Amino acid sequence: MPELPEVETVIAGLKPQITGAKLVSVSNSGKNLRYPLPNFSILLQQHIQSVERRAKYLLFHFENGQTLIWHLGMTGQFHVLAQHQAKTKHEHVTLAFTDGNTLRYRDTRRFGYAGLCRTNDLDQHPWFAKLGVEPLLDDFSDDYLQNILKTRKTSIKQAIMDNHVVVGVGNIYASESLFRAGINPTQVANSLKPKQYALLVQHIKTVLAEAIEAGGSTISDFVKADGKPGYFAHSFQVYGRDKQPCLVCKKPIEKIVLGGRASFFCPHCQPFK
Numbered sequence: 001m002p003e004l005p006e007v008e009t010v011i012a013g014l015k016p017q018i019t020g021a022k023l024v025s026v027s028n029s030g031k032n033l034r035y036p037l038p039n040f041s042i043l044l045q046q047h048i049q050s051v052e053r054r055a056k057y058l059l060f061h062f063e064n065g066q067t068l069i070w071h072l073g074m075t076g077q078f079h080v081l082a083q084h085q086a087k088t089k090h091e092h093v094t095l096a097f098t099d100g101n102t103l104r105y106r107d108t109r110r111f112g113y114a115g116l117c118r119t120n121d122l123d124q125h126p127w128f129a130k131l132g133v134e135p136l137l138d139d140f141s142d143d144y145l146q147n148i149l150k151t152r153k154t155s156i157k158q159a160i161m162d163n164h165v166v167v168g169v170g171n172i173y174a175s176e177s178l179f180r181a182g183i184n185p186t187q188v189a190n191s192l193k194p195k196q197y198a199l200l201v202q203h204i205k206t207v208l209a210e211a212i213e214a215g216g217s218t219i220s221d222f223v224k225a226d227g228k229p230g231y232f233a234h235s236f237q238v239y240g241r242d243k244q245p246c247l248v249c250k251k252p253i254e255k256i257v258l259g260g261r262a263s264f265f266c267p268h269c270q271p272f273k
């Protein structure tokens with residue numbers, strides 16, 4: 001499933017190709033995605049002014065104050081191809097522009113979805129209204145985290161993966177940032193020391209920023225017809241490494257299940273505090 005860094009990388013790949021493009025037509029395969037597709041007619045003859053990310057959503061802002069919102073689901077991919085290039089398998093939506101380019105949405109499992117919203121009303125849209133802060137913005141600070149978790153009795157790992165607290169910290173990035181911060185994933189969320197909240201915030205930002213940077217080197221893959229997500233080759237210190245020696249202390253990494261998700265940690269480097 002694409003996580004925040006992957007969505008950020010997709011957007012970085014799309015931006016130079018479609019910013020300023022004027023939409024002329026939209027066609028689809030006739031198959032529904034997770035929800036029925038929106039009526040695109042309000043976007044026709046409009047230029048795309050910018051492309052942004054909020055949580056794991058792509059936001060295509062159009063000049064008439066409308067925003068096309070898109071979630072990639074499990075297997076969604078965007079590719080920019082010339083209009084004459086043949087349709088490929090699992091291609092469900094095609095946006096055609098006046099410059100002869102097309103933006104193709106391909107999705108094998110069709111869990112992705114799209115919607116329309118006035119740009120000014122995005123914060124109140126049901127998909128966004130209850131979302132927590134963006135992890136890479138200054139809003140996500142140690143004070144913020146400590147405060148929002150002050151009554152939270154779940155594990156710290158589940159808490160940082162909760163979209164109402166902070167968006168975009170998936171299972172891999174939660175495990176990795178807790179390891180770097182030396183915090184046990186099962187520790188009760190409101191029981192951390194102030195310094196631990198600060199360390200955790202710092203490492204969540206670093207882990208995500210590093211993943212975005214790693215993805216940036218393979219941006220071109222996203223815009224080719226056969227784009228492969230090579231950025232997943234990014235190496236992990238604990239994730240997926242149970243029973244293997246910790247890279248710091250050489251003791252074995254352990255795997256436990258928290259909130260139904262596999263969690264990896266080093267009991268020696270991540271003791272209870």
Ligand SMILES: [Zn+2]
Pocket residue numbers: 246247248249250251266267268269270
């Ligand atoms: Zn260790």
